[in-house]
Amino acid sequence: MMTTWINASCILVVFLALSILASYRMAGMIHLFAAQSLVVGLVPLFLRQFSLSQNDLMIVAITIVSKSFITPNILFWAIRHVPTRAEVKPLIGIGASLLVSALLIAVAFWVAASLQLPGLSKSNLVLPCSLAAVLLGFMLLVTRTRAISQVVGYLVMENGIFLFALSLFDAMPILIEMGILLDVFVAVFIMAIVVNHINEEFSRQPMTLVRSKMGENT
Amino acid sequence: MLLLKSIVLQWLYVGLMAPFLCGVIIKTKALVVGRVGPPLFQPFYDLLKLTRKQNVYSQTTTFIFRCAPVVVLSSLLILSLFIPLISQPAPIRFAGDILMFVYLLGIGRFFLIASSFDTGFSFAGMGASREAFFSCFTEVAFFMNLIILALLAQSISLSQMIGASTPLSWPLFGPALILVVSSLFLILLAENGRIPVDDPATHLELTMIHEVMILDYSGRDLAAMLYGAMLKFLIFAGILVPLLVPVRLGQAFPDLLVFTAGLIAIAVLVGIIESIMARLRLNRVRHLLLAAFALAFFGFIVTLWSRL
Numbered sequence: 001m002m003t004t005w006i007n008a009s010c011i012l013v014v015f016l017a018l019s020i021l022a023s024y025r026m027a028g029m030i031h032l033f034a035a036q037s038l039v040v041g042l043v044p045l046f047l048r049q050f051s052l053s054q055n056d057l058m059i060v061a062i063t064i065v066s067k068s069f070i071t072p073n074i075l076f077w078a079i080r081h082v083p084t085r086a087e088v089k090p091l092i093g094i095g096a097s098l099l100v101s102a103l104l105i106a107v108a109f110w111v112a113a114s115l116q117l118p119g120l121s122k123s124n125l126v127l128p129c130s131l132a133a134v135l136l137g138f139m140l141l142v143t144r145t146r147a148i149s150q151v152v153g154y155l156v157m158e159n160g161i162f163l164f165a166l167s168l169f170d171a172m173p174i175l176i177e178m179g180i181l182l183d184v185f186v187a188v189f190i191m192a193i194v195v196n197h198i199n200e201e202f203s204r205q206p207m208t209l210v211r212s213k214m215g216e217n218t
Numbered sequence: 219m220l221l222l223k224s225i226v227l228q229w230l231y232v233g234l235m236a237p238f239l240c241g242v243i244i245k246t247k248a249l250v251v252g253r254v255g256p257p258l259f260q261p262f263y264d265l266l267k268l269t270r271k272q273n274v275y276s277q278t279t280t281f282i283f284r285c286a287p288v289v290v291l292s293s294l295l296i297l298s299l300f301i302p303l304i305s306q307p308a309p310i311r312f313a314g315d316i317l318m319f320v321y322l323l324g325i326g327r328f329f330l331i332a333s334s335f336d337t338g339f340s341f342a343g344m345g346a347s348r349e350a351f352f353s354c355f356t357e358v359a360f361f362m363n364l365i366i367l368a369l370l371a372q373s374i375s376l377s378q379m380i381g382a383s384t385p386l387s388w389p390l391f392g393p394a395l396i397l398v399v400s401s402l403f404l405i406l407l408a409e410n411g412r413i414p415v416d417d418p419a420t421h422l423e424l425t426m427i428h429e430v431m432i433l434d435y436s437g438r439d440l441a442a443m444l445y446g447a448m449l450k451f452l453i454f455a456g457i458l459v460p461l462l463v464p465v466r467l468g469q470a471f472p473d474l475l476v477f478t479a480g481l482i483a484i485a486v487l488v489g490i491i492e493s494i495m496a497r498l499r500l501n502r503v504r505h506l507l508l509a510a511f512a513l514a515f516f517g518f519i520v521t522l523w524s525r526l
Contacts, residue, residue: 004392008393014516018509018513018516024502094505095505098505098511098512105516125393
């Protein structure tokens, strides 16, 4: 019974990563990422079959709060304060990136099939799906030009790594997990500030170009 | 004789259900925005009204234009016999009937496209080219889903694939079936020109796909074309519902009730989606269809994985 839930949430994680790749609005991407983090955060509950120690419960709570509430809100704050266009600008088109991501999913499953890992995995879909999420996040990171969408790509990758760690360790080392979460949190925070600063630094640049062109015309 | 009876029953059910589902969608859309809306049986009245009118043909059209409604409607009527609706195995079934299914859809589509080129009307040509373009994507995704279902059911007959064994495959292959269902739903929206792809309520020439192709038809021919579109919705919903509602009670009548409820639920869902979403920009529709393909492909990989 639990395996079904774990499998379903693993599928959902990759599904949401695919929809993040297919979405062309920043806000939509962030919403989808929040949903994905919620699903990833719930997986430990299914892995432990709801019989959780206090530590586990704390990790679940902190993961969900930090990843699907705080981080998306920081990103929303960043896109509110940066007057950039709301649409993503991929280097390769969304259609092509969808096809490539379908291939990447196949690669992830192929790698997972030949990967012999120690530790017990309660569900056989966790490993390939986590690899697929990592690859899709990496794809997002590489093919997008706007900073915010790259941050989302980084976070999707992190979700994949989180899922991967879940499949490997029976008892999650709380210190490591907290460390990763803190890293991610700080990274997102810094990136939001950097995006803001880049914008302040270069906000006048395009305007001057526009002015000079206007001068030529008149 | 038994076959004849089941065919007649199936056609009776399909024939009455298709306009009714259309009415359900229109009613849902009206209710969501707070209007009363036309009665549920309005599509019946519309079709009856159209059959009483005479056909008007443009002078530039040839015999293709006149035979297209017949071909479209009859191909869809034959298609509807492949779906296990009333009797648990469908009236027509044989190994490999999924190929027949897809190609019959193709024949209907070919004649629809050919007839709209036949009018020499430039907007109809545009609509036809869009239909052809999008159907390239939907057919690939549809085939991918059929392959998954064939793998799950170990059969290449539609009656087996979405038939009695589906409730058994949900606990085992749930993840793959989730992907199949979501992919098929996107295909249903695209094939029937529903809202993220095309708006069936608009007659704005620059954006429409299906409506522009039947713009030159009138009278009985228009009724046949509209009826064909309703049948197509019922057929795609009829593939989706047995997967989505994995309940088989074993008796014909309760099963039919469950199935009808599922069909109405799909129609309501489509109506709600049409009310809360805007149509996608035309050059983004293919992304939606590629997403449907990617989901199906993912489902295919998951199926292979879980059979390892």
